[in-house]
Amino acid sequence: QKEVEQDPGPLSVPEGAIVSLNCTYSNSAFQYFMWYRQYSRKGPELLMYTYSSGNKEDGRFTAQVDKSSKYISLFIRDSQPSDSATYLCAMGRAGNNRKLIWGLGTSLAVNP
């Protein structure tokens, strides 16, 4: 079993839809949870960063972490065609270890 599981999709939604992306994990030592967005033929870029449990909101994006269930989510409200990309979850431990464990990524297409 992989440490981080993420459904690769693809996910196709109409413009304006609410999108829900999810990852599950098995290692309770993870403390930092991130969502990266990767456009085609580009490097990943950080979208949301959450420490421990709870919610974080930034504009149309909301990140949720449920450590008891080992489950994280990214919600996109009022989705736009420009949101079409691959979304990768990543997790890290506290302390000096800088290594992140990555999900496979979910491919999202928002259709106008």
Add this chain to the structure above:
Amino acid sequence: DAGVIQSPRHEVTEMGQEVTLRCKPISGHNSLFWYRQTMMRGLELLIYFNNNVPIDDSGMPEDRFSAKMPNASFSTLKIQPSEPRDSAVYFCASSFRDRGGKDTQYFGPGTRLTVL
């Protein structure tokens, strides 16, 4: 800042040839990461450096792969000899940990390697 710089952007080579990928991290960042990305395996960490010192190379596939960071502004990933299964996009990322403990990795544009 120009961001993380990688070269070359594309590399096509024949099996058995040596391939060298280069990376210039963002100035001031003290950690550097080399990743490989494929459709089947996603983003895999190959090796990372902290203050120019290799910390974790457990992701390096085999002895054909080597990485160096001679100074804070330059790193190389070398594959010798290259094989078709090495075909992938190779990313370099750099990061620093701020006072709040937040550690953000910034990725370069990647090198698309094709080994024929």
